[in-house]
Amino acid sequence: MPKSADLSWIDEAFPIPSQHSLNKSVRDIIAKEPKHSIVFRNIGKYILSLKGVEEPPSKKRKAGSEKNGVKKEVKGAGDVGLGKGDIVITVKEISFSIPTRKKFSLLLTNSSMSAVNAATGAVEFGVPWSEIQYVACLPVPDKAARQWNFCVFPKGAEGLGDGSADALVFTIPDGAPKTATGDGMGAGHDTSTYKSLLVAVFDSLLDRGTRVLEPDEKVFHSAVPQSHRKGEKAFHVKAHVGSKEGYLFFLKNGIMWAFKKPLIYFSFAAIESVSYTSITKRTLNLSIHVAEERGDAEFEFSMIDQEEYAGIDTYIKRNRLNDASMAEARRAKKHNVNGKEEEDGEDAGNLQKALEELEDEEEEDYVPGKDKDDDEDELGSELEDVNPDVPRAKRAKR
Known part of the structure; x- marks a missing residue:
């Protein structure tokens, strides 16, 4: 590859930030194997031709x-x-x-x-x-x-x-x-x-209807005191993905994993179900299963302090995230994640209506004399064995 070869076309074909990872990969490959630059440039020209651009410009x-x-x-x-x-x-x-x-x-x-x-x-x-x-x-x-x-x-x-x-x-x-x-x-x-x-x-x-989302004490706050800032509530929960430590934030209309790359935002509409795994006396894991159209993947966050269980479980149950049967209802009326208050109120009303309709259906299916505990799986027993003061939790229906 000539010394003066211009690579600005890479930014045209693989723009940042939408294709940041691909942009970097192409540059790394060309740096190691300059002979491949022609192939990648031709690919870039083809991509731009699909966008209606005949030739990658050589200079900004x-x-x-x-x-x-x-x-x-x-x-x-x-x-x-x-x-x-x-x-x-x-x-x-x-x-x-x-x-x-x-x-x-x-x-x-x-x-x-x-x-x-x-x-x-x-x-x-x-x-x-x-x-x-x-x-x-x-x-x-x-x-x-x-x-x-x-x-x-x-x-x-x-x-x-x-x-x-x-x-x-x-x-x-x-x-x-x-x-x-x-x-x-x-x-x-x-x-x-x-x-x-x-x-x-x-x-x-920001576009109309989108606003900056911030943690809310009424929505969720950590049960673990901040030693460096006494009396001030924290909004994060420490967790691990593999060996990588990060933080979970339980927000108004979704759960965020931050601040290690890649960040993940689980909007309620994207969540199929949430469940607990690997319960011990000190820690638990939280698994989030996303809907099929969002990849049908399972994300597990481990080593969460047991002290956070009550707050997390309240948040999950309040939003019916452990109930896979509600997944379609959440997607049918997607939350306006960063929406204005009046729009959030409308979404909340629709979701509440869906919840009430589901509860009415459950009441119709109710069989007198059936023990309520029959519906609880072994997770509730595990939690009770570990700590009798921790309320039972229902594993998400798959």
């Missing part, structure tokens, strides 16, 4: 002028104008951990959110507001200084099925937003902290 096309040190760039057909449009907020020195671990300037325009290289002013990666499916602002666990992680899930990046896209994760500190500038500072938003400012700006720029 600049559009517009610099503003606040940001070069507005158009990378090609795979890009939807990252960094373009009116700048609402720029926040310098923001630490990203996914898809890459580095500090960038966070650029929020009226069309997209982007990570900007502070040295060059170039957009490194980002996502248009129209392509964002879920957003959550979660407290960073086990840190002496209070921090929050913004988790942004582009469409297809929720970690289910065979999607290869990654979520975007960046960390914001506590305190006043001293490094934030832009017209959004004077748009009636709460500018007292980084968190209040960014939540307000995200809510205003």
Whole structure:
């Protein structure tokens, strides 16, 4: 491969963030075996031809002028104008951990959110507001200084099925937003902290009906005290996937696994059933089975502290996640995961109606004299043997 060979076509054919993993794989293969670059380029040309682009451009096309040190760039057909449009907020020195671990300037325009290289002013990666499916602002666990992680899930990046896209994760500190500038500072938003400012700006720029999701004490909170922040409730549950330690967050309309790559978001509509396995005196495992159309896969989270059982079980039963017969009802009326309150209320009403109809059917099928305990499987017995104070739990019907 010639020394001056241009590889910008890779970003055109395999755009970031939607194809971040594939983009990196192609670059790695070409770096090790340059002779394969022609084959991959031809594949890239074919992909772009399907999108209506005849030839991958050899260089990035600049559009517009610099503003606040940001070069507005158009990378090609795979890009939807990252960094373009009116700048609402720029926040310098923001630490990203996914898809890459580095500090960038966070650029929020009226069309997209982007990570900007502070040295060059170039957009490194980002996502248009129209392509964002879920957003959550979660407290960073086990840190002496209070921090929050913004988790942004582009469409297809929720970690289910065979999607290869990654979520975007960046960390914001506590305190006043001293490094934030832009017209959004004077748009009636709460500018007292980084968190209040960014939540307000995200809510205003995300597509209608989508809002930043945050933990709610009324929905779920951890039973394990925070030794470094006494009296303050935690919202995370420590768990493992294999040898990888991470955190589960039980949110309003879904369960999130964070902050190790890949992040996973289980919306209620995607969940077939939830069950407990490997019960011991100190720990338990939580298994989440996703629906067939989302990959028909089982995700097991292990080494969860027994103290968290009561809160998790209450959350699961309240939302009927351990009842596989309710899976179709959840999918029939999908929750608006980041929806506005009035829309959430409508969804909740529909779900409640479905639950009541199911309960009416169960009452019709009731046989007098049948012992209620006959419906409970060995899991309830296991839990009772381990700890008689722990209520029995029903294993999900498969």
